[in-house]
Amino acid sequence: MTDQVMAAIDGSQFSEGVCDYAAWASQTLDAPLTFLHVVDNHPQTAEADLSGNIGLGSREHLLEELSQLDEQRAKVAQEQGRLMLKAAKERAMEKGVADPATRQRNGTLVETLEELERDIRLLVVGKRGETAHQASEHLGSNLERVVRTLHRPILMVSEAFRTPTKVMLAFDGSKTTRKGVEMMAKSPLFNGIPCHVVIVGAETGDNRSQLDWALATLREAGHEAEGAIRAGEVEETLRRYQEEHGIDMLVMGAYGHSRIRHLLVGSTTTTMLRKASVPVLLLR
Structure with a gap:
């Protein structure tokens, strides 16, 4: 689907605003709307490697449990993403968008958007990602990389929706x-x-x-x-x-x-x- 408004959503405080501005843009531009959620299975914050502290007898068993835990985390993240996409679609339909699409991808946000760039007419994103709630003036590193990488207009949302008047x-x-x-x-x-x-x-x-x-x-x-x-x-x-x-x-x-x-x-x-x-x- 080409020439679409694409809205990247996550668990941040800006996601409702992203949904609403994307719905407004989709209707105003008469362009299809797609909500995107990316499950990053390789978060930037590396967890400590505890394998060296494991005794010989239990090491293999514990590593297996850690691997299973990672798998469970990935499944939980995917399910959370599916629920967010479902909620975003319902919210947009309540605002009059006919049939918004949803997409969930594994990987990083920047790489995913680079792959989908040819389909995007306008990208709508939040000011910061879900890991940056506390830093009021921190600009998410994801957003900076997206801006550098993507050659499409990007609407950065920083608050709840208001119909633009000026x-x-x-x-x-x-x-x-x-x-x-x-x-x-x-x-x-x-x-x-x-x-x-x-x-x-x-x-x-x-x-x-x-x-x-x-x-x-x-x-x-x-x-x-x-x-x-x-x-x-x-x-x-x-x-x-x-x-x-x-x-x-x-x-x-x-x-x-x-x-x-x-x-x-x-x-x-x-x-x-x-x-x-x-x-x-x-x-x-």
């Missing part, structure tokens, strides 16, 4: 953000939603012409659009604009211009993701 694009004139303007102009996802375009930088002729182009592109497509050029530190300036104007969805390019930022997902992007209180749509 969207803001952080614009720098780069190829990625110009594509973002064109995507916003034609995507059904933003129909009827006022669009704000913000450049953080000096009031120069080049910045003004870039902003004028972006606003004209959006308005020609029938969008209500306004924009601003503001000086200041990027993340703080964007956040202040968001709060002033009641923005409830951000759109950003995943990478900045520099090669160092490219390796780090983009320092501004990463900071915005960590501190975001609204969904962030990342473009590649």
Whole structure:
């Protein structure tokens, strides 16, 4: 099934929001919805190897029991995943999605999404995975790797669902953000939603012409659009604009211009993701 909205769910606090935003996107884009749960049988946190402490007589028996325990854990994880997928499907159907699909895979999330990439139109994920409940500003390493690996738009959800009423694009004139303007102009996802375009930088002729182009592109497509050029530190300036104007969805390019930022997902992007209180749509 190609051209679908795919929602990656786990046991984290963000899963209900992921379900609801995915259902909204599926209906708005008129695209099929698939819920994905990945059972990682090789968690990153390695357990201690106790085999060296086992006496000769009992060692083989205990290793066999440990192996059985691992197998039981895998079965429990699979069953938990099946229950989560069933609940997600029912929740989406209650919200009007006709027949969402579910998929469960073994492996890692990043490798699984890489395999399925050609089927994905939009990926919806939670801000952090189920192992990161405590760290309020920690961006899950899984998410960072997904952003680096996948060449598809990614909607990162950080809270319970609210129908977006105002969207803001952080614009720098780069190829990625110009594509973002064109995507916003034609995507059904933003129909009827006022669009704000913000450049953080000096009031120069080049910045003004870039902003004028972006606003004209959006308005020609029938969008209500306004924009601003503001000086200041990027993340703080964007956040202040968001709060002033009641923005409830951000759109950003995943990478900045520099090669160092490219390796780090983009320092501004990463900071915005960590501190975001609204969904962030990342473009590649």
